[in-house]
Amino acid sequence: MKMLWVLLFSLSSILSVGQEKRDVTVKRTLKLMGTRFEITVVAPNEEIGYINIDEAVWEIKRIEKLISSWDENSETSLINKNAGISPVKVSPELYDLIERAKKISEITDGAFDISYASMDNIWKFDGTMQRRPLETEIKQSVAKVGHERIILDPKSKTVFLSEAGMRIGFGAIGKGYAADRAKELLVSKQVRGGIINASGDLTTWGTKTTGERWLVGIANPLSKDKVFSWLPVVESSVATSGNYEKYIVLNGEKYSHIIDPRTGYPTKGVNSVSVFAKHAELCDALATAIFIMGKDSGIHLVNQIDGVEVVVVDSDNKIHKSSGIMFDTNQ
Numbered sequence: 001m002k003m004l005w006v007l008l009f010s011l012s013s014i015l016s017v018g019q020e021k022r023d024v025t026v027k028r029t030l031k032l033m034g035t036r037f038e039i040t041v042v043a044p045n046e047e048i049g050y051i052n053i054d055e056a057v058w059e060i061k062r063i064e065k066l067i068s069s070w071d072e073n074s075e076t077s078l079i080n081k082n083a084g085i086s087p088v089k090v091s092p093e094l095y096d097l098i099e100r101a102k103k104i105s106e107i108t109d110g111a112f113d114i115s116y117a118s119m120d121n122i123w124k125f126d127g128t129m130q131r132r133p134l135e136t137e138i139k140q141s142v143a144k145v146g147h148e149r150i151i152l153d154p155k156s157k158t159v160f161l162s163e164a165g166m167r168i169g170f171g172a173i174g175k176g177y178a179a180d181r182a183k184e185l186l187v188s189k190q191v192r193g194g195i196i197n198a199s200g201d202l203t204t205w206g207t208k209t210t211g212e213r214w215l216v217g218i219a220n221p222l223s224k225d226k227v228f229s230w231l232p233v234v235e236s237s238v239a240t241s242g243n244y245e246k247y248i249v250l251n252g253e254k255y256s257h258i259i260d261p262r263t264g265y266p267t268k269g270v271n272s273v274s275v276f277a278k279h280a281e282l283c284d285a286l287a288t289a290i291f292i293m294g295k296d297s298g299i300h301l302v303n304q305i306d307g308v309e310v311v312v313v314d315s316d317n318k319i320h321k322s323s324g325i326m327f328d329t330n331q
Contacts, residue, residue, distance in 0.1 A: 176284025
């Protein structure tokens with residue numbers, strides 16, 4: 001009888017191993033930071049997956065409260081209110097983000113600039129614009145923009161906008177930063193894989209439940225349902241800027257909604273930019289900057305930065321890529 005019990009126990013153990021539950025993929029789509037976030041996690045079961053996603057959402061909301069220029073009580077709003085008046089002491093986290101943003105401004109010659117929020121919104125992309133702004137209006141619109149006028153004090157951790165009327169905003173870096181922080185939180189909690197996608201600014205870690213790598217498609221800007229190529233992303237991030245959804249046509253000429261903060265003019269010559277790097281924050285910022293810089297200057301810049309790659313689709317819908325992107329541009 002004892003031998004039979006041992007045999008049955010061994011058999012049940014073998015069966016239970018064979019029936020061991022596999023991880024599941026849990027996904028949730030919601031609006032955060034004024035945009036569409038899609039959070040995907042690999043979890044032991046759905047309940048744990050949704051708990052993980054809730055934790056990511058809380059972290060993204062925390063970041064939004066920190067960097068929002070719409071929240072009157074945020075540190076960012078306090079900086080803007082004191083422009084031209086006095087420095088504002090901020091948290092180390094916000095200080096470090098602004099410091100990194102300034103460094104990106106420097107390497108992109110101002111194509112990326114968080115003081116873009118100081119621009120007058122003289123270009124309208126809602127269908128109401130009937131004429132191109134005058135040259136004097138355009139020049140005046142960027143008079144208060146300039147990353148060199150964001151004064152940082154590393155000892156006191158203060159931020160000072162040196163001219164009254166200046167503003168900073170994180171529209172071209174904030175979503176990427178929030179995605180990075182949410183990912184870091186989930187990784188610290190041993191979530192073994194996932195994707196955080198903030199309207200095209202996404203970051204990944206781990207693998208799918210099958211062990212396969214996550215794939216990112218490079219879309220055709222003229223038809224988002226068509227993909228030029230699929231690229232694997234492992235412990236990596238990607239961000240895309242494009243003009244295929246928001247633009248105006250005046251006198252037969254197309255104007256992108258992405259404005260060069262140095263000149264006040266809409267960008268030309270590029271339909272989309274996709275940047276690949278470890279951190280979504282850097283991808284987010286560089287995608288905007290390269291769109292403004294243009295394909296030649298943008299690709300030249302990326303080829304000098306370790307761990308960063310770019311795919312640019314020009315206004316003729318031709319693909320250009322940095323030296324580390326390995327796929328056929330003629331496909």
